[in-house]
Amino acid sequence: xxxxxxxxxxxxxxxxxxxxxRADDAAIPDCPPSPSQATAAVRPEPNNVRLVxxxxxxxxxxxxxxxxxxxxxxxxxxxTIRQWRDSDGRTRSEFSLSSIGGPRPLEINTTVTVIDDPxxxxxxxxxxxxxxxxxxxxxxxxxxxxxxxxxxVGPPRPARLQMQVSTPVKLGERxxxxxxxxxxxxxxxxxxxxxxxDKPIQMSAEQWYGKDLQVVVEAIxxxxxxxxxxxxxxxxxxxxxxxxxxxxxxxxxxxPAPAPxxxx
Amino acid sequence: xxxxxxxxxxxHLARLYARDLTQTAPSRDLDARIDQLVAGSRMNVSAPxxxxxxxxxxxxxxxxxxxxxxxxxxIGMRVEQARKVSAASEADSAWPPADLTMWxxxxxxxxxxxxxxxxxxxxxxxxxxxxxxxxxxxVVANDGTFRIVQIVPADPAQKKGGHDGVAPQIQ
Numbered sequence: 001x002x003x004x005x006x007x008x009x010x011x012x013x014x015x016x017x018x019x020x021x022r023a024d025d026a027a028i029p030d031c032p033p034s035p036s037q038a039t040a041a042v043r044p045e046p047n048n049v050r051l052v053x054x055x056x057x058x059x060x061x062x063x064x065x066x067x068x069x070x071x072x073x074x075x076x077x078x079x080t081i082r083q084w085r086d087s088d089g090r091t092r093s094e095f096s097l098s099s100i101g102g103p104r105p106l107e108i109n110t111t112v113t114v115i116d117d118p119x120x121x122x123x124x125x126x127x128x129x130x131x132x133x134x135x136x137x138x139x140x141x142x143x144x145x146x147x148x149x150x151x152x153v154g155p156p157r158p159a160r161l162q163m164q165v166s167t168p169v170k171l172g173e174r175x176x177x178x179x180x181x182x183x184x185x186x187x188x189x190x191x192x193x194x195x196x197x198d199k200p201i202q203m204s205a206e207q208w209y210g211k212d213l214q215v216v217v218e219a220i221x222x223x224x225x226x227x228x229x230x231x232x233x234x235x236x237x238x239x240x241x242x243x244x245x246x247x248x249x250x251x252x253x254x255x256p257a258p259a260p261x262x263x264x
Numbered sequence: 265x266x267x268x269x270x271x272x273x274x275x276h277l278a279r280l281y282a283r284d285l286t287q288t289a290p291s292r293d294l295d296a297r298i299d300q301l302v303a304g305s306r307m308n309v310s311a312p313x314x315x316x317x318x319x320x321x322x323x324x325x326x327x328x329x330x331x332x333x334x335x336x337x338x339i340g341m342r343v344e345q346a347r348k349v350s351a352a353s354e355a356d357s358a359w360p361p362a363d364l365t366m367w368x369x370x371x372x373x374x375x376x377x378x379x380x381x382x383x384x385x386x387x388x389x390x391x392x393x394x395x396x397x398x399x400x401x402x403v404v405a406n407d408g409t410f411r412i413v414q415i416v417p418a419d420p421a422q423k424k425g426g427h428d429g430v431a432p433q434i435q
């Protein structure tokens with residue numbers, strides 16, 4: 001009799017936990033497949049952060065951009081991202097930034113640490129000098145593994161900049177550092193005269209996306225204006241990272257980020 | 265003597281005039297009328313004083329005009345400043361490197377305080393430094409793209425905003 005009562009109480013408890021887990025899952029919406037395919041129901045929110053659970057890893061991403069100047073000189077810029085993710089989807093990224101290219105290149109030489117905690121719905125940017133963790137609200141969305149990511153024209157750019165983007169071409173699948181990756185490639189053209197150019201500017205992007213880790217493992221971007229950028233994820237380890245990496249150090253003060261000066 | 269023996273008609277008229285003259289007495293209200301006339305002329309003289317009493321009105325109008333001119337100058341400066349900001353932003357955003365990225369991807373937006381070097385490049389600086397003249401909005405992503413989104417002149421009032429360098433940007 002006592003055994004039956006104990007069994008039924010365990011059954012009720014397990015059921016409650018399962019319902020709670022489903023309720024938590026339901027609270028996190030699916031990520032939109034791409035900005036161009038966004039609908040009124042599924043549209044990217046500001047500060048959307050992808051939540052990938054059950055796929056812990058740590059790796060080093062290296063981005064190298066080589067720009068060839070008109071006089072033949074080459075400028076090489078290299079930035080790295082050391083990244084960690086635990087089974088619950090928390091992430092830590094350490095951006096070692098040396099230089100960011102563009103019409104006016106930015107020399108930085110600093111390391112920025114960012115922790116994303118989807119459960120707390122907060123992003124922390126650690127400022128070691130002042131022992132401050134600046135907090136920013138984030139909106140987690142769940143990646144739908146059945147949807148293959150598209151190569152798309154990425155973050156918003158000026159609407160007046162004309163650009164013709166080809167349909168993504170699938171490059172098949174292959175193994176890369178033990179990870180199954182799927183490749184896609186798009187070509188983009190800025191027509192002659194759009195930015196004062198007398199000939200069309202051809203650009204391309206090729207990306208290899210890890211199907212298990214759900215991150216970009218390799219990418220090549222070619223843009224005659226800035227040169228060629230190659231990105232590669234190396235030192236991939238699938239072990240569960242140390243939980244302390246995803247916590248704000250105890251001696252840090254949390255301060256919310258100042259409100260933006262008007263949304264763009 | 266001849267003159268004393270006037271024409272009888274003239275002599276008659278002269279007698280009448282002499283009689284009227286003896287009967288004529290100064291008007292009793294003459295003084296009052298003179299006072300009234302003098303008072304009237306004083307009122308006319310004091311009219312400019314009345315105009316003088318409108319001085320505050322003119323001062324207020326002049327102040328308003330000065331205020332309007334100042335407001336015009338201020339608005340003009342703000343418009344010019346905004347034009348410079350948008351020109352800087354447009355100049356950069358019109359030339360976005362690495363426009364192509366994969367969706368979904370994980371990106372982080374930063375605000376980085378910086379100043380221009382004589383060579384025309386930007387160098388990150390301490391925001392409390394006197395040289396922090398610009399905020400650089402940067403987006404970095406784990407697909408290998410590192411982009412400068414826009415360059416915004418720093419507001420001197422926000423220099424001591426409590427950040428010790430790179431700050432997150434709410435997207």
